[in-house]
Amino acid sequence: MSHSVVENKKEIFMGYRDDFIEQGYVLLEGAIDDELLADLRVAVQPLHKELEAGKASSYRKQTVLKPDVFHRAYIDFLNLEIYNEAAHEILEDDDPMFSGQACLTGSLEQRICGWHRDFADNNPEMPELLTMPNSCIQTNCAIYDDESLWIIPGSHSRPTNKEERDYQAKFEGLGFVDLKEEYLARDESIPGSMPGAMHAKLKAGDCLLYNPFLWHAAEYRPEWKRATLCGGFKPVPFVHRFKNLRWGLPHNPWCQEPEYMGDLGTYFGPGMKHYCEMALEYPDGPA
Numbered sequence: 369m370s371h372s373v374v375e376n377k378k379e380i381f382m383g384y385r386d387d388f389i390e391q392g393y394v395l396l397e398g399a400i401d402d403e404l405l406a407d408l409r410v411a412v413q414p415l416h417k418e419l420e421a422g423k424a425s426s427y428r429k430q431t432v433l434k435p436d437v438f439h440r441a442y443i444d445f446l447n448l449e450i451y452n453e454a455a456h457e458i459l460e461d462d463d464p465m466f467s468g469q470a471c472l473t474g475s476l477e478q479r480i481c482g483w484h485r486d487f488a489d490n491n492p493e494m495p496e497l498l499t500m501p502n503s504c505i506q507t508n509c510a511i512y513d514d515e516s517l518w519i520i521p522g523s524h525s526r527p528t529n530k531e532e533r534d535y536q537a538k539f540e541g542l543g544f545v546d547l548k549e550e551y552l553a554r555d556e557s558i559p560g561s562m563p564g565a566m567h568a569k570l571k572a573g574d575c576l577l578y579n580p581f582l583w584h585a586a587e588y589r590p591e592w593k594r595a596t597l598c599g600g601f602k603p604v605p606f607v608h609r610f611k612n613l614r615w616g617l618p619h620n621p622w623c624q625e626p627e628y629m630g631d632l633g634t635y636f637g638p639g640m641k642h643y644c645e646m647a648l649e650y651p652d653g654p655a
């Protein structure tokens with residue numbers, strides 16, 4: 369690669385960091401090429417079979433690296449250069465921890481995952497984490513076109529405002545993911561009626577890198593075939609410093625003996641090593 373191409377890339381990635389700090393998200397369009405997309409569609413087939421058979425325990429498969437559903441395509445995905453280099457630049461850390469890999473699969477019923485931050489405003493660590501707009505990255509990488517997710521840009525670096533709090537109060541008592549009719553009975557235009565809401569529409573192959581402290585919501589429709597890889601990156605020093613960032617560490621005991629996955633690759637290998645070390649140091653995760 370010529371010097372100018374490398375320089376150009378660096379500039380683009382620095383732009384990603386500025387956008388992520390400001391808005392709380394960056395969209396990497398077409399980050400997954402067609403060949404890898406085809407392999408990933410094979411990889412997720414068992415997850416859709418489980419969902420269609422009514423055997424899925426949730427609207428996501430939390431651990432796609434578990435041996436019974438593992439597929440080599442996940443490792444190729446986790447080593448995508450643009451995905452990793454963008455994350456490193458955003459976090460200002462070339463050696464972050466892998467933070468687990470789930471696949472969001474949707475629902476057999478019309479449902480809403482209500483508006484939330486992944487940690488509530490009254491969580492003791494939140495005031496400080498809200499002053500650190502690039503402390504961690506969560507990802508939604510679409511294997512099929514995916515219009516499920518909604519976000520409030522910029523909400524990752526400030527406390528919840530009155531409009532958001534008042535809106536949220538309308539849904540008190542509903543489940544985190546509940547039937548759409550239950551949500552519609554409280555507000556007929558959820559999710560788009562939340563003040564500041566933006567529909568995060570992904571095309572197959574797009575990767576959204578976002579801060580999970582953003583206010584976000586999702587809609588699940590049975591007619592939407594959904595397989596969206598949800599994972600992320602965390603800087604190791606912040607995992608030591610913040611309990612919240614240890615969420616997910618107990619989820620993958622099989623990662624301590626990863627031989628069945630084959631070569632872990634140049635990006636995922638080091639990220640996974642950190643994950644394994646941290647899982648041993650903090651076996652109870654955030655507890």
Ligand SMILES: O=C(O)CCC(=O)C(=O)O
Nearest residue numbers: 472481516517584585586
């Ligand atoms: O389905 C999604 O895209 C979002 C799910 C979510 O926000 C969550 O489970 O915390």
Ligand SMILES: [Fe+2]
Nearest residue numbers: 484485486584
């Ligand atoms: Fe969430």
